[in-house]
Amino acid sequence: MxxxxxxxxxxxxxxxxxxxxxxxxxxxxxxxxxxxxxxxxxxxxxxxxxxxxxxxxxxxxxxxxxxxxxxxxxxxxxxLEWEKAINNYPFSKQNEKIVAFTFLDKASEITEIEIKNVGEDEYKINGDVVYLNCPSTFAKTKISNNLLEKKLQVIATTRNLRTTLKLLELAKDLTGF
Missing domain, CATH: 3.30.70.1280 (SP0830-like domains)
Incomplete structure (x- = not known):
């Protein structure tokens, strides 16, 4: 299984x-x-x-x-893929309210895209994950699922740090991992 x-x-x-x-x-x-x-x-x-x-x-x-x-x-x-995504987060995780992971349905060969007016928000594309650090808050960031899907030609869905960590915990509890 x-x-x-x-x-x-x-x-x-x-x-x-x-x-x-x-x-x-x-x-x-x-x-x-x-x-x-x-x-x-x-x-x-x-x-x-x-x-x-x-x-x-x-x-x-x-x-x-x-x-x-x-x-x-x-x-x-x-x-293991989930843990790798968490462990590879390239920005500070100190303020968990601005940390998120955008999971892609397939790996992107594109590593840089042009996004205007992102302010202090940061992103890093790493294969099938886009790491987000959004001091502007997720409600206001220009780095949205729709934008990433359009620029990278993928399906994308984002989860904040708390949800990402909780899903890992639940998965490990399920399997005794």
Whole structure:
């Protein structure tokens, strides 16, 4: 069995793409996934699957489309990939309110993009993760999922430091890692 941290992009945001977590867990269990756990309402899942990451993501995407009627991008990481993303964070983590990780559905060969008026906000593209340090706050930063998706030609979803660390903790608890 493989343990995956799964991220759904754009659910339960501003009343759009609403998926109750209990219904999502029921769906994932019905698809044959094991030890399904969700964390908060923004599409964070930990589960065990006998399938590869890509097959697992496809099954979840199709399942959500069939049950809830909308297309939701799905990104998966292993525990080791998740830890690597956290450990490679290039900026200070002292102020956790400005630290975030944008997870990409595939690695980007692009390492620099032009973003105007970012002020003190910083980013670093590292394969399938974009590291963010946003003193302006995430609500005001110009470094958004939509911008990164357009410039890098990927699917992107962002999680703050607290959520990223909590998902790692939950995944390790699930497996006894």
């Amino acid at each position: 493989n343990t995956y941290i799964i991220l759904l992009r754009g659910i339960n945001v501003s009343g759009k793409n609403k998926i109750p977590m209990a219904d999502l867990r029921d769906l994932l269990n019905s698809l044959g996934f094991q030890k399904v756990k969700t964390y908060i309402q923004s599409g964070n899942i930990i589960l065990e699957s006998s399938k590869t990451k890509s097959v697992t993501c496809e099954m979840i995407n199709v399942g959500i489309k069939d049950k809830f009627g909308f297309d939701v991008p799905v990104i998966a990481r292993t525990i």
